[in-house]
Amino acid sequence: xxxxxxTQPGMFVQEKxxxxxxxxxxxxxxSYGLFWYKQPSSxxxxxxxxxxxxxxxxxxxxxxxxxxxxxxxxANLVISASQLGDSAMYFCAMRDTGFQKLVFGTGTRLLVSP
Amino acid sequence: xxxxxxxxxYLFRKEGQNVTLSCEQNLNHDAMYWYRQDPGQGLRLxxxxxxxxxxxxxxxxxxxxxxREKKESFPLTVTSAQKNPTAFYLCASSMTGDQPQHFGDxxxxxxx
Numbered sequence: 001x002x003x004x005x006x007t008q009p010g011m012f013v014q015e016k017x018x019x020x021x022x023x024x025x026x027x028x029x030x031s032y033g034l035f036w037y038k039q040p041s042s043x044x045x046x047x048x049x050x051x052x053x054x055x056x057x058x059x060x061x062x063x064x065x066x067x068x069x070x071x072x073x074x075a076n077l078v079i080s081a082s083q084l085g086d087s088a089m090y091f092c093a094m095r096d097t098g099f100q101k102l103v104f105g106t107g108t109r110l111l112v113s114p
Numbered sequence: 115x116x117x118x119x120x121x122x123x124y125l126f127r128k129e130g131q132n133v134t135l136s137c138e139q140n141l142n143h144d145a146m147y148w149y150r151q152d153p154g155q156g157l158r159l160x161x162x163x164x165x166x167x168x169x170x171x172x173x174x175x176x177x178x179x180x181x182r183e184k185k186e187s188f189p190l191t192v193t194s195a196q197k198n199p200t201a202f203y204l205c206a207s208s209m210t211g212d213q214p215q216h217f218g219d220x221x222x223x224x225x226x
Contacts, residue, residue, distance in 0.1 A: 004156075035214055043202060045157075045217035091156055101147070101172065102215060104156030 002027045004092050004105035011110050013082045020067070021077040021108045023092035033095035034075040035102065036066065040088045048090075051075055082112045116141045120205050120218035126226050127192065127199060135190045135221045137205035144210050146188035150174060151202040151220075160203075163188055164210070192223060200224050 003026040013019040025034065036048040051059045051066045059066040067076040079086055089109050093102040118139045127133045139146065145164050149157035159172030163182040177196025182188055188207075192199045202222050206215040 037217075043204075043220040043222075045204060045206070047214040047216065050214055093156075101159055101162055102157070104158075106154070106156045 002029070002032075002094050002096060002103045004094050004103055006092055006105035006108050008108045009106075011108055013079075013110065013112055015084060015112055015114050016081055018078060018080045019082055019110065021079070021090050021092075021110065023075045023077065023105060025073050025075060025092075025094050027073075027094065034066070034068070035093045035095070036064070036075075036077045037091045037093060038086075038088045039091060039107070045091070049077070079110075084112050084114065086110060087112045118205060118207055118216060118218035120203075120221050122221060123219070125221055125223045127223060128226050130194045132191055132193050133223070135192070135203055135205075135223070137188045137190065137218060138186055139188075139205075139207045139216075139218075140186060141207055141216065142185070143207035143216075144185070145208045145215075146182070147206040147208075147215065148172075148178070148180065148188070148190045149204045149206065151204060157204060160190065 005024045032053045034051045038046045049059050049061045049064045049066050051068045058068050063080045065078045089107045091107045092105045121136045147162040148160040151157050158174050160178050161180040163169035166185050169180050169182050179191045202220050204220045205218045208215040
């Protein structure tokens with residue numbers, strides 16, 4: 001079975017600094033997709049970034065980048081130049097084999113301080 | 115604006131009562147999903163549907179039912195058989211393939 005592990009329950013960062021949120025995954029399928037979502041206190045899930053298992057380059061979307069290390073089965077999210085509005089829960093997820101069903105990790109709460 | 119609309123935002127259920135959560139999307143997505151989120155936890159899949167008139171159980175389907183009579187709509191019924199229904203429920207949709215899922219704003223269900 002596929003599994004996502006996020007070992008950091010909470011992270012603190014100062015405004016304008018970079019922060020890395022860890023995600024490791026477990027799958028025996030050679031083809032998979034990895035996603036990061038942001039969940040503010042209001043509850044909605046906001047898609048941030050996607051990495052396919054066959055993508056040659058690490059994904060980037062504005063201030064978000066994904067540090068994809070396939071051999072280590074890790075897909076860490078890097079947020080550069082943190083902003084106060086980045087304070088939220090962050091979830092790593094993997095697309096299930098054969099369909100788009102997502103398997104989620106337990107999340108990391110990020111707090112950005114002034 | 116295209117998006118996913120969930121209603122109501124807050125819902126209260128009495129013991130022994132069935133309640134239905136609404137999910138509507140105007141993104142023309144084929145696939146739709148229902149997730150449950152408990153405090154401090156990630157999302158767990160309840161049901162999903164790839165096309166109209168077809169749906170499959172997810173990881174925690176017991177005590178829930180769904181229908182998919184229209185492409186735009188995927189309502190979730192929380193039945194009296196679900197003994198611990200208090201949670202945050204999120205609906206999502208996606209195109210087929212590797213496209214990301216887009217989520218609604220969620221419904222918070224509580225027991226009276």
